[in-house]
Amino acid sequence: MKELSLNILDVAQNSISAGATRLDLTLTEGESGWLTVVIADNGRGMSPEFLAKVTDPFTTTRTTRKVGMGLALYLLAAEQTGGTLRMESTPGQGTTVTATFDRKHLDCPPLGDLAGTVALLIQGSPELEVHYRHTTPRGEAELSTEELKAVLGDDISLAEPEIFTWIQTYLSEQEAQLEGAVQER
Numbered sequence: 001m002k003e004l005s006l007n008i009l010d011v012a013q014n015s016i017s018a019g020a021t022r023l024d025l026t027l028t029e030g031e032s033g034w035l036t037v038v039i040a041d042n043g044r045g046m047s048p049e050f051l052a053k054v055t056d057p058f059t060t061t062r063t064t065r066k067v068g069m070g071l072a073l074y075l076l077a078a079e080q081t082g083g084t085l086r087m088e089s090t091p092g093q094g095t096t097v098t099a100t101f102d103r104k105h106l107d108c109p110p111l112g113d114l115a116g117t118v119a120l121l122i123q124g125s126p127e128l129e130v131h132y133r134h135t136t137p138r139g140e141a142e143l144s145t146e147e148l149k150a151v152l153g154d155d156i157s158l159a160e161p162e163i164f165t166w167i168q169t170y171l172s173e174q175e176a177q178l179e180g181a182v183q184e185r
């Protein structure tokens with residue numbers, strides 16, 4: 001995939017498919033250019049046997065086609081930069097997918113539209129509790145649906161188009177500052 005945000009969206013969709021009610025998406029960048037992406041959910045989890053073979057593109061529980069590609073592509077994206085993919089999962093409790101990327105590596109895709117990705121995730125699953133945080137040496141972008149609901153009240157659905165636009169604009173402004181500072185160096 002051309003943008004990491006698309007990989008991330010794909011992997012986060014697995015959490016929703018797994019019945020998660022909470023999703024934590026945490027990106028941490030260090031001075032060295034290494035990026036760690038943690039996608040954690042409280043969904044149904046996977047057995048150790050299934051987990052061991054889950055990044056194999058022929059492993060899937062989907063019924064519409066035989067090949068599941070999300071995690072295999074994510075693993076490939078991480079490994080192409082010299083990074084790693086680690087998965088931890090407990091049946092009935094949840095799953096944590098941790099990937100590392102060297103953003104200075106020539107084969108590292110751009111981050112892409114993280115703001116749009118988060119807005120899309122929230123709009124598509126308005127009942128899901130989402131906690132997003134992107135920390136870099138230049139600053140931080142952060143949003144949680146709990147904070148949003150506290151401000152908006154319980155009457156308005158997070159699936160409303162106006163909320164989508166608001167989230168995307170709000171986070172784009174924060175993300176732009178993080179990226180902008182990088183180019184000035």
Ligand SMILES: Nc1ncnc2c1ncn2[C@@H]1O[C@H](COP(=O)(O)OP(=O)(O)OP(=O)(O)O)[C@@H](O)[C@H]1O
Nearest residue numbers: 014015018045059060061062068069070071072095
């Ligand atoms: N967070 C998760 N919780 C529980 N099971 C998961 C999770 N992530 C992946 N899985 C299991 O691993 C399988 C493989 O996931 P993967 O994303 O690679 O492919 P897929 O979702 O089946 O297909 P695709 O991503 O191409 O639509 C899934 O079908 C699902 O059974």
Ligand SMILES: [Mg+2]
Nearest residue numbers: 010014070071
């Ligand atoms: Mg998938």
